[in-house]
Every structure is written in C-alpha cells, then in structure tokens.
Amino acid sequence: MMLHRAALALLLCSAVHIAFAMTDGLLPNGNFEATPKASEMNGTQVLGRYAIPQWEISGFVEYIESGHKQGDMLLVVPEGAYAVRLGNEASIKQKLTVVKGMYYSITFSAARTCAQDERLNVSVTPDSGMLPIQTMYGSVGWDSYAWAFRALFEVVHLVIHNPGVEEDPACGPLIDSVAIKTLYPPRLTRDNLLKNRDFEEGPYVFPNTTWGVLIPPNIEDDHSPLPGWMVESLKAVKYIDSDHFSVPHGKRAVELVAGKESALAQVARTIPGKVYTLTFSVGDAGNGCVGSMVVEAFASRGTVKIPYESKGTGGYKRAVLRFTAAVERTRVVFLSTFYHTKTDGSLCGPVVDDVSLLSVRSPRALRR
Template sequence: MRGPFRTRPAAVLSSMLMLLLYATFCRPTSAAFKDGLLPNGNFERGPKPSEMKSTVVVGKYAIPQWEISGFIEYIKSGLKQGNMLLIVPEGAFAVRLGKEASIKQRLKVVKGMYYSITFSAARTCAQDERLNVSVAPDWDVLPIQTVYSSNGWDSYAWAFQAELDVAEIVIHNPGVEEDPACGPLIDSVAIKVLYPPRATNKNLLKNGGFEEGPYVFPNTSWGVLIPPKIEDDHSPLPGWIVESLKAVKYIDSVHFSVPEGKRAVELVAGKESAIAQIAHTIPGKTYILTFSVGDASNTCEGSMIVEAFAGKETVKVPYKSMGKGGFKRALLRFRAVSTRTSVLFYSTFYTMKADASLCGPVIDDVKLLSVKNPKFAQAVRVRG
C-alpha cells in the first residue's frame, strides 16, 4: 500500500501523540460554569519546580487552569520582601502581577446572561496600583490604591454580560511601576451568575434589599467592594450605581449585622462612597422612600449620618453606633418633578475603626412607593 502513512516514521507519530496529550492535559480549557471559585481560582495548585526561577513563573501554562503572560510571581504566604511580609488571605499561595502582566482563564457561560467576578487583591510596594479586569468587549480599570481592610487585602467585584458562550476572563496589571516585583497580589478568583431583579408594585426600586449581588467568599470577613463609577447596566450590585470616587462595601449576614435579609451595603468612605438608582415616577405624584440605617457589628463606633436624596428633597438620618449591630428605620416624602427620579445615599462623615480601617453606616431594605392619599403623606415624618 502506497501513501503518506506507509512512509511516516514512528518517531513522528510519537511526537504528534505527545503534542496531543500536552494540548489535552496542560493547556487550560474552557471550564463549565459554577458559582464559586474558578478552577484553581485560589492558585493552590502551582507550577512545577522546573517552571520556576526563584518566585518567577516560567511558561505560559505553568499555573494549572490559567494562561499567564508577562512577569508573574508565585508567592507563598509569609514570604518577606525587604521589610514587607506578604500574607495570603486564603490558603497558602497567591500570584503577583508585574508591570503589563496578566492572568487569563476561559469559562463556559450562557450568552446574554449577567455574571459577577469577585477576586481578592493586595498592594505591595507600588503607590498607584490599578487592575484592568475584562471579558471582551467589556472592561474596567479598578483602582486598588485605597486599602479598606486592616490586613491589606480587599475583595473586589466586577460584572459583565456574556456576548459569547465562552468568557475569557482577564486580570491585567497596566501599572507604570518600574520594578516588576512591585505589582499587586491576586488570590481567590470566583464567579457568580446575576439575576437582575425588576421593580414591582410593592417596590419601585430594583434590588432594594441588596439580596442580589456578587459572590462573597465564605472564609473571609471583610466583605466585597463594589468599585467606584460602576453603572447599573453592568453592575455587580444589580439596579444600583456606585456614583462616587470610592467604593461601597457589600456585606453578608454571616460575618456582619444586616438589618433585613442576608445582604446589605456599608458606606465606607463618607461622601465619596455613594450609591444611587433611577426610578420611574409620575410628575406631580407623591412618593415615600423608606430605608434602614444601622451598623455592621464590626466595631465601627461613633456618630454617623446617612443622607438620602430623592427628587428635590433630602433627609439626614443620624445614627449612634456602638459597633455591636442594630438599626433604625427612616423615610423621606417627596413629590416627583420628572418621569425619572434619582434616589441617592451617602454617609456624611468618614469613620474609622480602632485599627484605622475604613468603615461606616449600613443601609438596607430600601423601598419606594407612591402614596394614594396625599393627606397621609403630608403627616409622614422621619422616624428613628
């Protein structure tokens, strides 16, 4: 029998088989979607010793399930860099992204659905650190120079709408730091599907109880930051806009005191930490905005004030926090002047805990309803 298969050497066939095995077992493939950590999302499975030069990772696919580019370090918790001790929030390992370095993973998703990415990050020796998080064609540059927790690690959330059935999740360090070993540490990358809620006849605001939101790591006690300047169409906190220069913190009832349900929002940076939502209203009609103000039982003590705005009206709600939990109800009556009314909340003051980490008042259970009886609405006042 004549043909190419008769004359092909066995060594060539063996090489092709080895390449096929490498592509099957070594290259990261598109994992199926599941709420929680991405495959090897906590980086506990690391490179082989032959794929390391000191702490630097050598090889595009050296970290299982991940594709890397640029200067990437594999960091063990407790490693010292000068006078700095590098701590990992979960497990024993994390990665450090040098200048223009990135980590990438592909995940099977459902086209058209909304998803939220949660990951933990820490600054090292650079001053103005930022991270570019993307799932094409969506991307955002998230500032991480402000540290909100006392241990130096914060968890961040970012959302996207899937335009393909495979999402290519990329975390990239676009920094200008000259020393590549001064990049941020990354650990615990997770994903969660989002189901954007709708306004109803019982609440004209969407997600007023903040129950729909990003994945919260079960073994961390510092909540999840919703970054600043996040719009509601791709918000990890569906329905809400982070309309401020600083982040707001998404907290859960497992680790914090929450006024209602399982989730709430902590305003951690004074007037620079605000959330807003646009509600559909009827001009001339009277509405009542009700909400809870409290503290997260996280030793955040002191006099706090939450300011709420709706239409042309505003209310200041004082709350004296003992740092042990608790809340009060408040409300604001207003007459709509437009078909679209902005509802906004922020904290009047900056507040810090004894360890100098940022904290603030908690808001929850936000409801907006029209009032059928204007005489009743006229008698309504702020209640504590």
C-alpha cells in the same frame, strides 16, 4: 441502539461539564493552590505561559508563597498558601463556559505591595473596567473586589491585567481567590419602584471571611455586580452578609465606608408632580464601628439626614423621605456624611438596607 446510547452519554457529559462551569464559587484553581512545576519557575517568577494550572499568563508573573519577604516587606497571601503577583503589564487569563446573555459577577482578593498607584484592569470581551486598589479599606492587608459582565458568547476569557508602569517591574499587586457568581437582575414590581431593594442579589461573598466585598467606584447599572444600583463616587461601597455582619433585613446589605466619597444610587421611573415616599433602614454592621453616624438621602429636590448613634454591636432604625417628583426619572442617592474608622484603622460606616420607593397613594406606603 448503541449509537443512540453513545450520543446520550455524550450529551450528559456535556451537560455535566456546563453545570460544573456554571457553579457559583471559586474558578478552577481560583485560589492558585495547584502549583507550577519546579522546572517552570525561576525563583518566584513563572516561566511557562501555561505553568499555573487552569491559567494562562502573560508578562512578569510571580508565584508567591505565604510568608515570602521582599526586602523588609512581608508579602501577604489573602487565602491559603499561594497567590500570584502581576508585574508591569502582566496578566492572568482563564477561559469560562457561560450562558450567552446571562449576567455574572467576578469576585477576587487583591493585596497591595510596593507600587504607589496600583490599579487593575478586569475584562471579559468586550467589557472591561479599571479598578483602583491603592486605597486599603480593611486592616488585614487585602480587600475583596467585585466586577460584573454580561456574557455575549458561550465561551469567554476573563483577564486580570496590571497596567502598571513602576520602575520595578515586579512591584505589582497580589491576586488570590478568584470566584464567579451568576446574577439574576430583579425586575420591577408593583410593590416597589426600586430594583433589588434589599440588596439580596449581588456578588459572591467568600465563606468564612470577615471583610465583605467592595463594589468599586464608577460602577454603572448596566453591568453592576449589585444589580439595579450604581456606585457614583470616588470610593467603593462594601457589600456585607448576615453570616459575618449585622444586617437589618434579609441576608445582605451595603455599608457606606468612605463618607461623602462613597455614594450609592439608583434611577427610578416617576411621574412629575406626584408625591412619593422613600423608606429605608439605617444601622451599623456590628463590626465595632462606633460613633455618631449620619446617612443622607436624596431624591428629586427632597433631602433628609438620618442620625444614628452606633455602639458597633448591630442595630438599625427606619427612615422616611417624602418628595415630589420633578421629572420622569428620579435619582435616589445614599451617602454617609462622615468618615468613620475602627480601632484598627480600617474604614467603616453606616449600613443601608430594605429600601422602598412608593407613591403615597399606595396603601402600603400609607401604612408605613
């Protein structure tokens, strides 16, 4: 009986551990507020491989306090009092307990310092992705990025690595606020030929933040942090939430922040020769992005340009594109015709949301 109870207690402890590891939000010490011991520091440089609680480091890693100066440059810490800076070929790593076969998204904040062509390699074996961060989209000094993976093992290692080759080995990006979110990729239904039509399934958005999350360029749909959608462009698109922005439908939407260099796409199964109706919402995020906006939509040989006059205070309108499918797989693409910036110089643009693709024979499509 005692043995049975001990086994049951062990099982419950294991279940609690897994539940804790799977909770959406910051990773253990994901904001680096738990500090290294003074004996494992040399100025700002971290000396011990395991000096930062919950993390393993490699290479030249610095522990930066908010307000720290490097020459005339003030280093900006995205959240809280501390962040880490990755020098040339430096990395941080954390072991994650996950569910094999599930999809996950990593969200983290990064700030540029003094490098000219800053990039980050994010990986969970065997997947990896190179994220360019030389373009600053916001005006606060940093941006939040998302990257996704499918777990092939129950225990994986997340690595964020700076492949930089700067003359100054310390001249690398700041990393802060690393979080995880379980993704549940939507399946196709009879109501829509597109997956994740309203963008409700997506990466973790940090609470009490006003800059959204960037979905990096060249993201394919197999491991997209925005399930079902691809970013087929040189620049990122921005994932926004209704807590901090004006969203046409539901709680999430996408802002096209880089003109024609910021394109969102999905491939849908279609029947050649059949007519389809693509409907969607175009609006603004209520974030002070003012001007004459135009969203371009493409599907098969059909195109449409939807003008939207933004006052920067929120709002939207519905748009329609009818087209005849030419092939069995039709690529649906959205992009912004123009670049837009706010008064503070940060990039912004029109919002796309509530996307529907249906055959015109569908009663629902005819009602629209």
